[in-house]
Amino acid sequence: MNLILLGAQGSGKGTQSALLAQRFDLEPCASGDLLREAMAQGTPAGQQARPYYERGDLVPDELMVGMILERLKNLTDAHGIILDGFPRNHVQADVLDARLAEMGQAIARVIYLEVPRALLLERLSGRYICRAQGHVYNIKTNPPKTPGICDIDGSELYQRSDDTGEKIQHRLDIFFSETLQLTDYYARQGKLVTVDGTQSIADVNYAILVNLGAA
Ligand code: AMP
8 A cells, every 4th residue: 555645844744654654564755854864965866955955945856756766666575655745746746656557556545634824834833853763842732851852762852954934934835836736636536535634643643544444
């Protein structure tokens, strides 16, 4: 089973992706994580992507698609993949469908986590992430017990370089003007499931499982 989690920044894709990956033994694949890894390692793709990433712009399709296709090559042994942050436009969605078809596979469901912009802004501007494993906190709604330290693994918490001020607005603008159009694309394929992403983590997860016929 191959799934896509579609949603704006701060809609809870990463959190739900981890839960679903565990539940269905899927390979999690977050395009933003792939980019951050490539940038940290200083690979040629990472170096090319950095200026776009830092501005909060979409990284050029050929660069992003190349990284995702590389990741799909290793998919053969897994039960499936769960994509988070990819595709983000029609070009990427078309390439993904074509590549999966070549592999004799397809996307089973696309889960759209719907959250209003005001709540996304609140979540993103207070978001802190742990260095070791990416656990997510929010200084207002879900603070760590000790400021600056992850409750789970004790590592340092940091704010992403693109989770600040105007960059957040810019990234959300791109989501609502460009990426959101993919809901129509997948609705036409009969694959779209829309879930209210304002609920608690457990309730969002339950709603997804119900829609997948697995609750
Ligand atoms: P994310 O962690 O998903 O919020 O992604 C962080 C940043 O990585 C985005 O603002 C883009 O610069 C870049 N990025 C992630 N996924 C994609 C994608 N599918 N296409 C283009 N750029 C992307």
